[in-house]
Amino acid sequence: MVVVPLGARQDRAAPPTLHPLQNLVADDLALVNETILRRLSSRVDLIPELAGHLIESGGKRIRPMLTLAAARMCGYQGEHHVLLATCVEFIHTATLLHDDVVDGSQLRRGNATANAIWGNQPSVLVGDFLFSRSFQLMLEAESMKILAILADASAVIAEGEVLQLLTSNNTGTTEDAYLDVVLSKTAALFAAAARIGAVLAERPQAEEDGLQSYGRNLGVAFQLVDDVLDFTARESNLGKTIGDDFRDGKITLPVVLAFRRGNDTERAFWRRSLVDGDQRDGDLEHARDLLERHGTLADTLARARHYGAIARDALAIFPPGPEKAALLSVIDFCIERGH
């Protein structure tokens, strides 16, 4: 049972948006966007051009906004949150560039991917540049603890991506094993982004842990909803091709559940289409039918709500206020979003 705070319930009729968070951190986010542009600069023009193509393509900036709002909620008065939010966005962008190469994706956020435009080679190398640049920026915040948090998160993300590659064509993947991938590849950066706010403000360990737990569970919820949207979203909303995960043979939670609940014929279908990579006309539609029949899209959303509830409780130790309300509203957005 998710307890929805009064503030959120009032606008329950309209779908939740990121506006509360965006409004709260608008000034800081403008500084982050400036910093992104300034710190992307390189004597090699292709670097800001290619990275800028992705960064300016209408990403939601959820991760850097978590850093900004968390720092503010914790009473941080300095300037380093802008720098670190930029780092978080650079790390995220680097992983997206490499993900799109690894998956051979052609479309992201409604635009051609960098690898589709410039090829795989510069996408790999510009991703490397962004990783290195993010570490250069972090150093300016002069906090060994924050450096460790972000370096650890980067290593865990890479580990999670390799793990996903290994499990991606395995229909025997359990929900636990899939959750393990999600915790690494997605939740680790959400968790680090939020936690940094408390570290910057030098708050007690309990607040650091609370924000870490909030980010981690929010990240899981975000990814599970992403998995559902890959099957259900309208392409114009999603900004990427519907069924990308299916075509890549990715075993996401809706499929994990449908495979386990299915009969022999259905399992043969999942094996042929996802493991053998033998995909035929109508397969995506058939896959969607199976997910609907077994209710696994709805159940994946139910799981997402569960992690959302944990994220909500993780913030319970913080006193009420506009920052906390905005961070709570992000949970609702992540779960009910259509893109």
Add this chain to the structure above:
Amino acid sequence: MVVVPLGARQDRAAPPTLHPLQNLVADDLALVNETILRRLSSRVDLIPELAGHLIESGGKRIRPMLTLAAARMCGYQGEHHVLLATCVEFIHTATLLHDDVVDGSQLRRGNATANAIWGNQPSVLVGDFLFSRSFQLMLEAESMKILAILADASAVIAEGEVLQLLTSNNTGTTEDAYLDVVLSKTAALFAAAARIGAVLAERPQAEEDGLQSYGRNLGVAFQLVDDVLDFTARESNLGKTIGDDFRDGKITLPVVLAFRRGNDTERAFWRRSLVDGDQRDGDLEHARDLLERHGTLADTLARARHYGAIARDALAIFPPGPEKAALLSVIDFCIERGH
């Protein structure tokens, strides 16, 4: 005019080797190799397997040995040089993994490349893991200055790789422009590896600068000889396919010089084979003939000796001793090596 120290002159008859350096740092290098293995570990088995395949494939370990010998020459008594030498090797390995993906290389150090065995996807992601892991390790040395040196070097390397991609098919590349690529993609890590030794030992700026200059010029010499070996080495010595650079359309210094010295017919040949990528039977042999005819392989080696001489003078401020002698012998090895 290169002044060869007496110690080196005595064994002038035999080709220079890395043995003086290897013998000097043998104990520390054994610790580095242990640290590499221990710090490669991950709950995802493929990561140490793939990275270990490359790291244990008989690389020369020049870069980490520079850190070890420089630290020792500067009188460093601590343990962090082992950790940082490991970082340097991890950064180098990450760039090799990504390079081989970008170049589509099949052979390195006489073995199949990681991308040839496991595919491009895990090679990209394990490279990312190694970058992140190297930053995790660096933090343990607790030196913001060293963190900055290595983060800067990593960003410069990535910049240089992108620059190389952009200039690689341009026959109009000048020697200066090519040198710019080499300084970034190769010399930056050699320079950082050597400089760290002085920083660890908290030596004066002049010594730091001396080691930085030594590493930088050694790196340029190393790369220029690499470019020559790509055309001349025996495949069994080189451990990679002869003519790889040529087949990739890479414009290295021997080609830069031959293009500029050639006639219209020759320039048409370089354009067809390197820019248009229209390569035919016998093209590699014809390219080698043109390089011989214009003496550009010999002249590239002469350029390498020039940078070697600068590297040698950069160490002149250090008193004589076994470490300095070993570092000087590396210059001879890098220039006269056959692999």
